[in-house]
Amino acid sequence: MDALMNQGWPAAHSTELDGWLVRHNAGVTLRANSVLPASAPFDLDRALEYVENLYVAHDIRPSFQVGPAAQPGDLDEYLAARGYELRNPTLVMCAEVADVLAKLSEPLATVNISTAPDDDWMDFWWAVDGRGGSAAQAAARQILNRSRALYAVIPSGSPIQAIGRLALVDGWAGLYCLAVDPGHRRRGLAQTVIHGLLQRATTLGVTRVWLQVVESNTPARALYDRLGFQTASRYHYRVLP
Template sequence: MIAAARIDALMNQGWPAADSTELDGWLVRRNAGVTLRANSVLPASAPFDLGRALDYVENLYSAHQIAPSFQVGPAAQPGDLDDYLAARGYELRNPTLVMCAEVADVLANLPEPTTAVNISSAPDDNWMDFWWSVDGRGGSAAQAAARQILNRARALYAVIPAGPPVKAIGRLALVDDWAGIYCLAVDPGYRRQGLAQATIHGLLQQATTLGVNRVWLQVVEANAPARALYDRLGFQTVSRYHYRVRA
């Protein structure tokens, strides 16, 4: 079983923010307000003065026009941080499960794809436009900031088919001998055709040639269909987190 702090570190490396400030054990991440993970505090260690640290975070984020936010999981420090944030007026957002598996086990549970999965080391415009149409928030400037997040980390990108119209995409962040599944999306008109499974298969099959042995993913706790799929593929819940956001 992987430690919660280790999985937090992997997720941070798989989705790196443009700027990160070390604050007495906290990592204060900023990325022009694009994506909550890249614009939230990862509270890895307890600061000496909690109140002063919170004041600093709130002032810094406000100066950058970002809502003060924290990613809170089992390894968050101090241990009562979640209660402290709630009392300070922070709202709970996006309860999420973190699931892990051995790559070999997932591949053994996946059917052989019946469609070609195209893998590359960078997201092209077709990939980006499809992802942004499904999961994007904001205009061209926000999309550019999101693309920079993707390009900061070593990763594989899958698309079905190679050119438009795109039916499905996925991203696999590569961190040491681990990989993280991100940005898995299927066009609503092509769902229930096994394209999500084909995308995962293509990414993990390629990852095995790069020395990757284990894989993680994040899934919103309320997303029952996705959780059922990942259960069937052999993923097990190893951690969880949510965000606390000050409106």
């Protein structure tokens, strides 16, 4: 799952460091600016020193994405003792696309699907869920454009009511950037976006879908539970303040 998620949200720069993947992308999103510790480095202290110096040089807080596969096995405790703070406990949930489509209600609106985010899509996403100014938005757009994906919008013109992104990786799809205008929430538009994206994905041979949801987001988790998603993994970040 770590490899799929990394391909679905790729950083501009990824450096392999003795089994760790050190990612940085102008500080935009923790996913793209954290270490993915896939295997244990030979010299842990030296690897940590390298990571911290690299991130500080790029004006980024040193961060690690820590899940069940993180190495070494006691990395989380080691980072905590070093002063790294725990952030954003997150669940990774998976399902069969066919099962999710069977549980979704009939679409409430027409979903326009494209293979790249246009300016209206980007502006809407950034207004609802973005962090930072125009430079950060441009860096985020570069992340999106580095991997194959589908982009959904309701309606096709302005004003936009809802959007979503579906990364396409090796027969899998990853659901990202699901956002609904606050004035149009609780109307089933999120489910309509998911339906449109997954329906199109089936024509491309996609059979399985994953998503990441912050553990404390109870409403979103309730929706995904109803759609048949099951927790396959979890992770959190350790960030040096």
